[in-house]
Amino acid sequence: MAAAKYIVGIDLGTTNMVLSYSRIISGSDNEADDGEAINYLLIAQEQPKNAVDTSEVLPAFIFERLKEKPVLPWNSDNDFIIGEFARERGAEVPDRVISSAKSWLCNTRVDRTKAILPFNGEDSAKKISPLQAMAMFISHLKNAWLQEFPKDKLENQKVIVTIPASFDAAARDLVVEAAKMAGLSSVSLIEEPQAAFYSWISQKENPWRRQVKKGDVVLVVDVGGGTTDFSLIEITESDGELNLDRVAVGSHILLGGDNMDLTLAYIAAKRLEDAGKKISRWQTVQLSHQCRKAKEILLSDSEKDSVPVTVSGRGSSVIGGTIKTQITREDVENNIVEGFFPHCSINDEPAEDTASGVRELNLMYAADAAVSKHLAKFLKNQMNDAHKEYGYPNAILFNGGVFKAKIFRDRLVAIIDSWLTESGKDQIKVLEGIELSKAVSRGAVYFGQAVSGKGIRIRGGVSQSYYLGIETPMPAVPGFKPPLKALCVAKQGTEEGSVLKVENQSFGLVIGKTAEFRFFKSNCRREDEFGQLIPDMDESFEETSLMTAEMPAYDGLKAGDLVDVELEVVITEIGTLEVYCISKDNEHRWRLEFNVREAA
Amino acid sequence: MINIVIYRLKSFKKCLEVIIDMKKLAARINLILILVFFAGGYYVSVNQIEPLSGLIKQLQEFVYLVTSVEAYACVYYVSLLILLFSVFISLYAAFEGVSKKEVALQKEIKLLKEDAEDFENKKVEYFTEIKKLNLRIQELQISLEQKVSADKYEKLQAEAEENANALEGAKAKSDELTDKIKKLSQKIEDLNSEKAKLTEQERDLSEKLKESQAQLASANANLKGGKDTVPPAAYQILYLLQKEGRLIDMLHENIGDYDDETLGGAFRKLHEDLQELIKERFILEPVLNEEEGNTITLDSIDPDSVKVSGKVPAEGPFTGELIHKGWRLKECKLPEMVDGWKGDVIAQAEIEI
Numbered sequence: 024m025a026a027a028k029y030i031v032g033i034d035l036g037t038t039n040m041v042l043s044y045s046r047i048i049s050g051s052d053n054e055a056d057d058g059e060a061i062n063y064l065l066i067a068q069e070q071p072k073n074a075v076d077t078s079e080v081l082p083a084f085i086f087e088r089l090k091e092k093p094v095l096p097w098n099s100d101n102d103f104i105i106g107e108f109a110r111e112r113g114a115e116v117p118d119r120v121i122s123s124a125k126s127w128l129c130n131t132r133v134d135r136t137k138a139i140l141p142f143n144g145e146d147s148a149k150k151i152s153p154l155q156a157m158a159m160f161i162s163h164l165k166n167a168w169l170q171e172f173p174k175d176k177l178e179n180q181k182v183i184v185t186i187p188a189s190f191d192a193a194a195r196d197l198v199v200e201a202a203k204m205a206g207l208s209s210v211s212l213i214e215e216p217q218a219a220f221y222s223w224i225s226q227k228e229n230p231w232r233r234q235v236k237k238g239d240v241v242l243v244v245d246v247g248g249g250t251t252d253f254s255l256i257e258i259t260e261s262d263g264e265l266n267l268d269r270v271a272v273g274s275h276i277l278l279g280g281d282n283m284d285l286t287l288a289y290i291a292a293k294r295l296e297d298a299g300k301k302i303s304r305w306q307t308v309q310l311s312h313q314c315r316k317a318k319e320i321l322l323s324d325s326e327k328d329s330v331p332v333t334v335s336g337r338g339s340s341v342i343g344g345t346i347k348t349q350i351t352r353e354d355v356e357n358n359i360v361e362g363f364f365p366h367c368s369i370n371d372e373p374a375e376d377t378a379s380g381v382r383e384l385n386l387m388y389a390a391d392a393a394v395s396k397h398l399a400k401f402l403k404n405q406m407n408d409a410h411k412e413y414g415y416p417n418a419i420l421f422n423g424g425v426f427k428a429k430i431f432r433d434r435l436v437a438i439i440d441s442w443l444t445e446s447g448k449d450q451i452k453v454l455e456g457i458e459l460s461k462a463v464s465r466g467a468v469y470f471g472q473a474v475s476g477k478g479i480r481i482r483g484g485v486s487q488s489y490y491l492g493i494e495t496p497m498p499a500v501p502g503f504k505p506p507l508k509a510l511c512v513a514k515q516g517t518e519e520g521s522v523l524k525v526e527n528q529s530f531g532l533v534i535g536k537t538a539e540f541r542f543f544k545s546n547c548r549r550e551d552e553f554g555q556l557i558p559d560m561d562e563s564f565e566e567t568s569l570m571t572a573e574m575p576a577y578d579g580l581k582a583g584d585l586v587d588v589e590l591e592v593v594i595t596e597i598g599t600l601e602v603y604c605i606s607k608d609n610e611h612r613w614r615l616e617f618n619v620r621e622a623a
Numbered sequence: 624m625i626n627i628v629i630y631r632l633k634s635f636k637k638c639l640e641v642i643i644d645m646k647k648l649a650a651r652i653n654l655i656l657i658l659v660f661f662a663g664g665y666y667v668s669v670n671q672i673e674p675l676s677g678l679i680k681q682l683q684e685f686v687y688l689v690t691s692v693e694a695y696a697c698v699y700y701v702s703l704l705i706l707l708f709s710v711f712i713s714l715y716a717a718f719e720g721v722s723k724k725e726v727a728l729q730k731e732i733k734l735l736k737e738d739a740e741d742f743e744n745k746k747v748e749y750f751t752e753i754k755k756l757n758l759r760i761q762e763l764q765i766s767l768e769q770k771v772s773a774d775k776y777e778k779l780q781a782e783a784e785e786n787a788n789a790l791e792g793a794k795a796k797s798d799e800l801t802d803k804i805k806k807l808s809q810k811i812e813d814l815n816s817e818k819a820k821l822t823e824q825e826r827d828l829s830e831k832l833k834e835s836q837a838q839l840a841s842a843n844a845n846l847k848g849g850k851d852t853v854p855p856a857a858y859q860i861l862y863l864l865q866k867e868g869r870l871i872d873m874l875h876e877n878i879g880d881y882d883d884e885t886l887g888g889a890f891r892k893l894h895e896d897l898q899e900l901i902k903e904r905f906i907l908e909p910v911l912n913e914e915e916g917n918t919i920t921l922d923s924i925d926p927d928s929v930k931v932s933g934k935v936p937a938e939g940p941f942t943g944e945l946i947h948k949g950w951r952l953k954e955c956k957l958p959e960m961v962d963g964w965k966g967d968v969i970a971q972a973e974i975e976i
Contacts, residue, residue, distance in 0.1 A: 072862060073965065074958035094961040305975075313892075333892035337973070341872035342881060345889035579775035584767075 027181045029172075030475075032218070032467025033164060033210075034185045035157070035198070037125050037249035038281065040081040042066065042164050043464040047181070047475070061468050063461070066167040068106035069094055076107075081163065084109035085121040085156055087141075087149055097166040102149060105163045114308040118144045123249055124160070126277055126386050127153035128201075129187070129194035131567050154197055158204035165205055178207050181475075183467040188214035188254050188272035188486060191544050192513075192600040193568040193617035199599055211474070212598040216243035216254035217269055217481050218466030219422035222457060224479060225469040229456035232265060235418055240270070241454065242416035244398065244435065245463075246423040251276040251394055253401045255413050256481060269483035270516070271413055272546060273401040278389040280425045283359050286392075287314035287350055290358060291332050294348045302346075306334045317350040318359065322428035328352050364395050364434045369403055369442040371396045395438050402442070409549045415443060418452040424460045482518065485594055488548050489513040490564065491602070492541030493528075493556065507541070509557040509564060512592045513600055515549055525554045525590040532604060532613075535582025538572045540615065553592075569618040572604060577611065588613070656706065660699050837963055855964040859957055862969045863904065868897030871970065904956050910949030919945050 027047060034041045042064040065077035073094050086109035093101050104112065113120025121140045128135055130153075138150040151159070161184075168177040186198055195212055202210045213221075220243055224231045235241065237260040245252040253273035259266045288311040292302045302310065310332060317330040329351040336344015373391035389397070406414030419436065426432050432453065440450045458465070473480040490509035510528065517523075532538045543564040551557060576582055588604040591612075595601060602615040667676050679698070840852070864870040873893055878886060901907070910928050913919055920942040924931060928949065931941060 070958040071866075072859070072958075073961045074859070075961060076956075076958035303975075331888060331891065333888055335869055335889065335892055339872045340876055341869040341893070342876050342878055342886065342889040345885070345892070347888045579771060579778055581774075584771075 028175050029180045030471035031180045031182045032464045034464035041464040045468050069108045081106050082110040086112045087119045124156035157201035161205035182210045183471045184210050185215050185218050189275035195599050213470050216245045218463045221469040222462035222466035226456045239417040241418045243420045246425040247279050248281050249279045251278045267481040272486045276389050284311045284315040300346050309334050321355045404547045415448045420454045484516040484518045485513045487544050487546040488515045490543040511551045511555045514553045521594045523592045531585050534580050534584045540570045542570045570615040571618045572613040572615045858964040865970045867900040906954035907950045908953050
């Protein structure tokens, strides 16, 4: 394998993907500030009319071809269009488009390796699995890279892929597997809020060391197009140097800037319908684009009170068919600012979906649009935990295009300040200097430089604690399940590269059968130690995918034989969790794999 | 008379003896009863209470010798006997009750004892069973270990033998097959190379034909332009202007009937879209970067980039008012067409199903 020439950061966004890169410079000094400039790959994408165009952004859409001829040099016989043209065709033929594939990847209620997307598509349509979809995007990026750098294949570069902090161990595994399917056998993972933090560290206008001090807890709020992610990073000190520790991550919230545009589009559509004008689905998409523009104007230009939104006629009578309404400042303030960032108390919880019992199997969209309430719940969870101080952050770092609007930043700061003042704490400090929209992929590259020793590194480790469910042995009683105990196999914060053996616990596994363990996670049980057996499982445990291991016959052991095994846990360098059963007699190993097929 | 006295004494003695014979309680009861009896008798005889006094008198008359005392004694005996009998009966009954209870209790005790014994037995049984099971487990473990190693050895041996046999057979067969395969693959190769040559020739020819045709057409178009020839880029630009900014529709629409407000609203949107397209696809810059209306002086003029009008001198310098800055296409970012432009459609007909 040729030596890596570039560090490549891939931001696998929910709606947009970006690939950034920088040259690896050998033999230079260890200051990250002197690192090579970061560039964005111009990603070749299909266009209508047999054309190819490049763009820095690859929209995360896959469209199953109708009659469109494949034109990209690398996929002459591909059934799917990826990127800009896919998004465009998807608006016109919604049943054939796959969007938000990334969010499907962490949906534990579906089999993520089964061909289920497009989810509501017709049965006759060719379907693919969320895993395949993710592999397709990575493969597209790989090929686009090859166009640009024919001599330096992407598989030979140092590739870092960003993921939401809330991705659990199974979803992380799937991202790595998707990269493997696309031919990238070794990628590292980094959490998006961490990447944003790296990006902030790498900027030079407002040196970070002057903005934070030892003991500060920084809240990273990342509101992207489709997802909202929270993380807490603590600034510590050792040997006179500042260190960074990622100490908490929030849960997966499907809520973002796209929801805001849709909200306004619904308001505009309602207004048009009230005026007796019919709106087609195609026009709603156009309306949503218009509303986004209107929102941006109203949020940045404080003089205008309303912005007209216009949808041109679809037929050739473009002027006569035009329908027009407007979005007012009031609409934005009442529905967007108050809807997404309402003032609330730290004790407020986001509303749960009350109809969850009959809810259609789909993406778990957030039932409550109030970002501030989701944040309240996240911080409140920290206060209930061993480290109460994490519930009262000292500084805040914004990320995501949504926060380009000052009004959102100011509102969120005001809300957090009200919580802090209530508890007698100082007001929160806003960290300056981050570039809001492409920070994540930039940060990924910076992380790559940090890993190779050029710059400061955030110590994160395992994002939450993980547990295997162990059934308590007891005589069978009909209608009564044996109580489950939780064996802690990964403590939150365990560093990458750790190999740990569970002492004092062994299991008898039967050859020829599938060993099966229930698997749980928790992000608010900091005090549990590795290998600890927790007898009472309360609501703080959340069940995720099953862990299973096939146990084929080997070495003369045949089906039905019993082997005594011990557990070994590996936190890999790339940030995934691996659990092995090791035979006590001869050290034979079986890997426990996440069974993403069965819904938890 | 003496006889009578003796008899009386005798009977009295008997009476005493009986009383003495009785148990303490009975004696006391008797004593009380005697006293009550005598008192009663005395009371009856003194007050002449009928029918008792009559009964006594009749008894005296019936047996002359008997004095009233004797008669009393007689009656007394009879009643005493009855009394004793009744006392005896009642005592007996009481005794019997007690003994019955005792028997019941004893029975219960016995049952409990039996139960206890049963439990004891069962416990022993369970213990022995557990012991047996433990032994069994040990045995199984031992046998498992033995089995594993024995099985392993046997299996490996058998496998080794089998492998050796199979290897020999396979070798012979594979030699045979390799020969055959060699021959066949030679043939296939020959055929393939022939076929490849042919298809290559064919492809080359058709590609060349296509290329030269396309080259001819586009060279013609690009060079001359004008009638009957359309450069592919013309299609593409018209397509984009129509797609992004609906320019063709707009210019073809009869706008005479619309009021200015309708027009303004519709145009604003189209203007916005077209502006975006032009900014994105065509990087333009002014030819002369000066404020329009200013007086400027140029030493020489390139007629392709600057147009002069009015009273123009034959030689420079040229001084005059800048009317229009001009535009220069600095960069054109049109999407790359893979196979040129197919057909003559610049806006597809649309059907919604």
